[in-house]
Amino acid sequence: MKVNAHEIPQGPRSTWGDLLRLSAGQPRLLALTIAATLIAQAGMVTSLALGAWLAGLALTGAPESLWQPVLWGMLVSAVAGAGGRWWQAHISHAFAFALIETLQVGIYDGLERAAPGGLSDTRSGEQANVALNDAQALEHFFAHTLADTIAAVVVPLLALLALAWIQPWLTLVLLPFLPTLTSVPFWLGERAFRQGREMNAALAGLNAEVIEGIEARREILLFNQEAAWRARLGQYLARLKSEQRRYALRTGAEQGGIELIQSLALITALVASAVLLEYQALALAQVPLSVVLVGAALLPLAEVARSASQLGAVRASAARVLALLHQRSPIQDNGQRLPKDASIEFNQVVFAHSERPVLQGVNFRVETGEMVALVGPSGSGKTTCANLLMRFYEVQSGTVKLGSEDLRDIPLSELRHWIAWVGQEAYLFDDSIEGNLRLGKPEATQQEIEIAAHQAQAHDFIQALPEGYQTRCGANGARLSGGQRQRIAIARALLSQAPVLVMDEASSSLDADSEHALQQALLALRGQYTLLVVAHRPSTIAQADRVVLLQDGCILDQGSHEQLLHRCEQYVQLLAQPASA
Numbered sequence: 362m363k364v365n366a367h368e369i370p371q372g373p374r375s376t377w378g379d380l381l382r383l384s385a386g387q388p389r390l391l392a393l394t395i396a397a398t399l400i401a402q403a404g405m406v407t408s409l410a411l412g413a414w415l416a417g418l419a420l421t422g423a424p425e426s427l428w429q430p431v432l433w434g435m436l437v438s439a440v441a442g443a444g445g446r447w448w449q450a451h452i453s454h455a456f457a458f459a460l461i462e463t464l465q466v467g468i469y470d471g472l473e474r475a476a477p478g479g480l481s482d483t484r485s486g487e488q489a490n491v492a493l494n495d496a497q498a499l500e501h502f503f504a505h506t507l508a509d510t511i512a513a514v515v516v517p518l519l520a521l522l523a524l525a526w527i528q529p530w531l532t533l534v535l536l537p538f539l540p541t542l543t544s545v546p547f548w549l550g551e552r553a554f555r556q557g558r559e560m561n562a563a564l565a566g567l568n569a570e571v572i573e574g575i576e577a578r579r580e581i582l583l584f585n586q587e588a589a590w591r592a593r594l595g596q597y598l599a600r601l602k603s604e605q606r607r608y609a610l611r612t613g614a615e616q617g618g619i620e621l622i623q624s625l626a627l628i629t630a631l632v633a634s635a636v637l638l639e640y641q642a643l644a645l646a647q648v649p650l651s652v653v654l655v656g657a658a659l660l661p662l663a664e665v666a667r668s669a670s671q672l673g674a675v676r677a678s679a680a681r682v683l684a685l686l687h688q689r690s691p692i693q694d695n696g697q698r699l700p701k702d703a704s705i706e707f708n709q710v711v712f713a714h715s716e717r718p719v720l721q722g723v724n725f726r727v728e729t730g731e732m733v734a735l736v737g738p739s740g741s742g743k744t745t746c747a748n749l750l751m752r753f754y755e756v757q758s759g760t761v762k763l764g765s766e767d768l769r770d771i772p773l774s775e776l777r778h779w780i781a782w783v784g785q786e787a788y789l790f791d792d793s794i795e796g797n798l799r800l801g802k803p804e805a806t807q808q809e810i811e812i813a814a815h816q817a818q819a820h821d822f823i824q825a826l827p828e829g830y831q832t833r834c835g836a837n838g839a840r841l842s843g844g845q846r847q848r849i850a851i852a853r854a855l856l857s858q859a860p861v862l863v864m865d866e867a868s869s870s871l872d873a874d875s876e877h878a879l880q881q882a883l884l885a886l887r888g889q890y891t892l893l894v895v896a897h898r899p900s901t902i903a904q905a906d907r908v909v910l911l912q913d914g915c916i917l918d919q920g921s922h923e924q925l926l927h928r929c930e931q932y933v934q935l936l937a938q939p940a941s942a
């Protein structure tokens with residue numbers, strides 16, 4: 362049975378409970394890890410106990426026939442213990458990595474369910490921190506703590522039973538120390554969790570700052586902000602250092618407490634042995650064995666208590682990872698209907714970002730094969746309309762329809778087949794141009810790729826590049842110009858053969874060639890696709906069959922470019938402003 366990360370039940374839950382349930386998703390590897398840990402610990406303890414027995418026999422001058430089997434037993438258990446330790450290292454990491462893999466997939470699913478609306482307040486560096494560092498921190502729990510804890514119950518229990526068989530008083534004097542020893546990490550458990558959470562948050566903040574600094578390096582250089590950026594980085598580093606120091610101080614205090622209790626228990630057992638020896642309640646030959654058994658009862662518990670004192674950070678990481686795994690999608694995908702055609706309809710659409718109204722009763726239609734330009738001042742809600750059509754967000758009231766069907770009634774995967782999206786900043790992967798184009802249709806033939814590139818006016822410039830379609834784009838298309846990037850994004854959208862194309866035109870200025878090529882591309886697409894263009898350029902607006910003018914989230918007017926030029930003063934003013942549409 363393999364538990365998918367998102368199948369962990371929702372609602373009130375404990376972090377450890379969720380992690381244990383996840384562990385149960387790999388029952389074979391979990392059982393093998395526990396078995397290997399038990400063999401390793403039992404082998405080591407048995408060989409020591411038999412060695413001590415042997416020493417006892419030697420002290421009393423026992424005959425060879427008595428000590429020979431013990432010697433062999435000691436050797437076999439030492440080899441078994443060493444083999445168990447090697448096997449444990451192998452299997453416990455296989456177990457941990459299998460779970461981390463499940464978690465990584467679950468984290469990515471969580472990010473996907475929340476995207477793009479749900480995570481707009483979270484910096485990508487912080488998300489990366491959860492996906493990489495937090496998930497990795499859980500490796501410590503799965504690979505080391507879990508099986509060790511189980512072994513730490515079994516091995517000391519067996520040692521105490523053996524000790525009671527030799528001399529019950531020795532078990533009795535040890536008993537009060539055992540719960541005290543194991544309880545140490547719990548004394549400051551809540552504080553450890555809080556400190557772990559603060560430490561993780563500081564690390565995530567530092568990660569986000571570094572990634573932002575790398576992404577914005579051009580702006581930092583252009584505005585002479587290197588010193589300011591370094592100072593900000595220094596603040597994040599200082600915060601991390603101070604959180605790590607606080608965490609280490611508490612861990613150190615706990616470890617000191619564990620050492621103290623362990624030493625007190627050992628001293629008490631030794632004194633008790635001496636007293637019992639004095640009163641002849643313990644034979645001299647039994648002393649070495651009882652000392653080893655006392656150690657076997659204490660050491661695994663102390664070891665687990667020691668690693669448990671590091672669990673504050675693990676628990677904080679687990680809480681962040683689990684929050685992502687339980688992330689609900691703001692968009693429900695349970696529609697069953699298919700669009701009847703490629704028309705679009707906004708009907709009394711109302712939408713707000715965090716209670717801030719953005720669209721206030723928007724109505725417009727785009728007929729199949731029509732090109733409509735959405736124009737309006739910056740912030741008027743044009744991109745929001747496009748986002749709602751892609752169902753990146755959900756309308757708060759009113760309806761958006763595609764082919765006469767409410768978007769909520771259409772399966773999301775179907776919607777993605779019907780609508781292709783070209784954003785202002787369409788992301789290009791650091792792959793070849795062909796690889797980026799294939800995102801639109803992975804099985805596309807070379808001929809289909811070139812036809813799409815032709816339609817998007819991209820073929821000629823791609824051919825002129827040194828390696829043609831195999832030229833690498835660089836991180837986010839850094840090796841291409843803005844106009845080239847957008848034409849590749851259009852070609853990629855065309856390749857998907859969706860009948861509706863939504864384009865958020867780049868508001869940044871393009872060179873004359875790119876601008877001309879983009880206009881040509883749009884001209885070539887007119888009539889073949891339903892085109893909804895968030896338009897900023899007068900040349901694009903003029904091509905549209907109809908223009909919808911938005912202002913402050915309301916439709917101010919709609920009609921042909923000429924009609925609006927005639928009757929709408931705001932439209933004339935808008936076109937008069939450079940790049941303001």
Ligand SMILES: Nc1ncnc2c1ncn2[C@@H]1O[C@H](COP(=O)(O)OP(=O)(O)OP(=O)(O)O)[C@@H](O)[C@H]1O
Binds near residue numbers: 714
């Ligand atoms: N994720 C968000 N969270 C909060 N407010 C947002 C978010 N995205 C957009 N807004 C706000 O919604 C309003 C409409 O934004 P939108 O991007 O739709 O405008 P626009 O007309 O496309 O502008 P532009 O032409 O400048 O791209 C703006 O006031 C903007 O500040």
